[in-house]
Amino acid sequence: MDENVIKVENLVKYFDGRCVLDGINLNVPRGCIYGLLGRNGSGKTTIIRILLGLEPPTRGQTFLLDTASTELSPKLHGRIGYVAEGHNLIQNYRVGRLIKLCKDLSLQWNDEFFDHLIETFRLPTDRRVKELSIGMRAQLNLALAMAIDPELLILDDPTLGLDTVARRRFLELAIELIQQQGRTILFCSHILGDVERIADKIGILAAGKLVVDCPLEELKERVKKLRIIFPESAPANLHLTEIINQQIQGREMVITVANWNKQKQTVLDTFKPSSCTEIPMSLEDIFIECTKPNPEYIES
Amino acid sequence: MHFRIDNASDRPVYQQIMDQIKRDIALGRLIKNEKLPTVRQLAGQLAINPNTIAKAYRQLEQEGIIVTKAGAGAFVANLDSNLSRSVRKKLISEELERIAVEAFHMQIDGHMLLEWFNNAVVKFNLPSKKG
Amino acid sequence: MFALIKREIQDHIAYFIGAAVFSVVFIIISFSLISRYDHRKPPVFSIGFGVPAATIVIFGICAMGATQMYLDRTRKISALLSTLAVSRNQILLAKIITGILAILILFVPLTIAAGILLRLFTPPVPMFTGMVLEISVVVFLMAFACYCIGLQTGWNSSPVTPSLGALFLTCILIPLILIKGFGVHIAVILVLFIVASLIRTWHTFMKTSL
Secondary structure, three states, X not given: OOOEEEEEEEEEEEEOOEEEEEEEEEEEEOOOEEEEEEOOOOOHHHHHHHHOOOXXXXXXXXXXXXXXXXXXXXXXXXXXXXXXXXXXXXXXXXXXXXXXXXXXXXXXXXXXXXXXXXXXXXXXXXXXXXXXXXXXXXXHHHHHHHHOOOOEEEEEOOOOOOOHHHHHHHHHHHHHXXXXXXXXXXXXXXXXXXXXXHOOEEEEEEOOEEEEEEEHHHHHHHEXXXXXXXXXXXXXXXXXXXXXXXXXXXXXXXXXXXXXXXXXXXXXXXXXXXXXXXXXXXXXXXXXXXXXXXXXXXXX | OOOOOOOOOOXXXXXXXXXXXXXXXXXXXXXXXXXXXXXXXXXXXXXXXXXXXXXXXXXXXXXXXXXXXXXXXXXXXXXXXXXXHHHHHHHHHHHHHHHHHHHHHOOOOHHHHHHHHHHHHHXXXXXXXXX | OHHHHHHHHHHOHHHHHHHHHHHHHHHHHHHHHHHOOOXXXXXXXXXXXXXXXXXXXXXXXXXXXXXXXHHHHHOOHHHHHOOOOOOHHHHHHHHHHHHHHHHHHHHHHHHHHHHHHHHHXXXXXXXXXXXXXXXXXXXXXXXXXXXXXXXXXXOOOOOHHHHHHHHHHHHHHHHHHHHHOOOHHHHHHHHHHHHHHHHHHHHHHHHOOO
């Protein structure tokens, strides 16, 4: 059994002549919570849809649980829980009917757990799905995905529409799931705070490429933002590699650089800066820097 | 035990947890040989990835702040007073440096600052002893 | 599989009810028409009754196929189902089985009624039984062919295309039967058409983005 539950190899996707994914390589090992970040329209949903076989790739291959996405059997689908962006459920069905359908079509169903979730979320089973609020639809979708006791949980913006309490409850559920043997979660989110709490590895999509793909705890240590003051005007080129971003204003240069080390420090010292201070970066700051145009890559 | 994760911080989550455990020990909220919650318990309670907490515990064990016993869990180490003092010194020194920087920018006289600090020590009845 | 078929039936129950009602009404009207004639002569259905009835049946069956696919696409039903423990093959097969069931509900009572009518009003000759069977098979295949047209054209974002496509192709099939009559050769043509149509539908459904 492959250690990697999700594998993406050189994935390319064009929509109407526009390149959305430009050679994505990604591996999610078993037991990992992988947080995939990116701005709106960066291709996160596209990757997920291709992984699940809902969309064909233009080039490249994707694998889920050691099987090509285009050949996923019903049995494999039964081991994967999925929450789609926008919570795609059959809108005109009553909640009760939808639950029965999903239950009948599942390989395993944890009645107790599901009933507990329905009760916690206070979801009405007699109303139609389209009559529920976005938040309630999100909760229903999550409950349906988790009730099948999935080996792999794929969540596309799962907390969209959830209030703060419900969001925290979702995170707790995700943690509860991951603590069971051999479970894996891939999720996309815009809420970086949530990602930072629960993700092991993080990926950031920008301009069709995966510009960041590394363990989350390493990210903050590896990406540095430095404020460098020079005695006279700042040089245009520091001849440093892995510069994510660079801004020059007179004597001051602010650079965001990946994998800062002694060698790079030595190179910088040759320019004899007056001072070099580190500007602390939160995950949000790193995300913003990495999603600016022309980013460099940060890989593990 | 309660932890707050600061999303605006530049420190990774596991380091924030380590900092807070160290602070709790230094301030006497966690005492010698006291049992810490398990990784599972803490992960579930705080909705934080268990690997993050496990890493924090591992690092703390490497630094000698906690000890893990197979089957029993993690415990605050039987710290001698020297180790505890070094942790306390580091924490307070960082705060004092921050105050010194602020004072510099406000162009506050050094003697004045020391006088205000002494007043605070007296106000909060901090014990005076050597060592 | 049973759950999928049950879902299809529930979603399109109107067609099943319509088929059953139509069947019953048709039988009642046929019996009443025939009872007015001398029962030693073979039954002759009036053109005024037969043609509209056939038209309703053809368009109804075609509409069912089209509706199944169209609603599926607009309501993103298969998009949800395909993420559950079912394959696209099973989803499509469930639709087709449902369509066949609806057609059977419509035609089996009619076939039985026709058999009874022929026995009641003409001397029972084996040739007639054979004829009923042959005509029933061709009529069933004709209905199934219309259903397949509906399925094929239904997977469109606009409801206009399937309607026009269905109308066009149906207009070809009816004259074909009128010219060729009911026989083995027409059955073969219909089977070939059905197979080609289903393969096309299957291919579209398998390759489409959900």
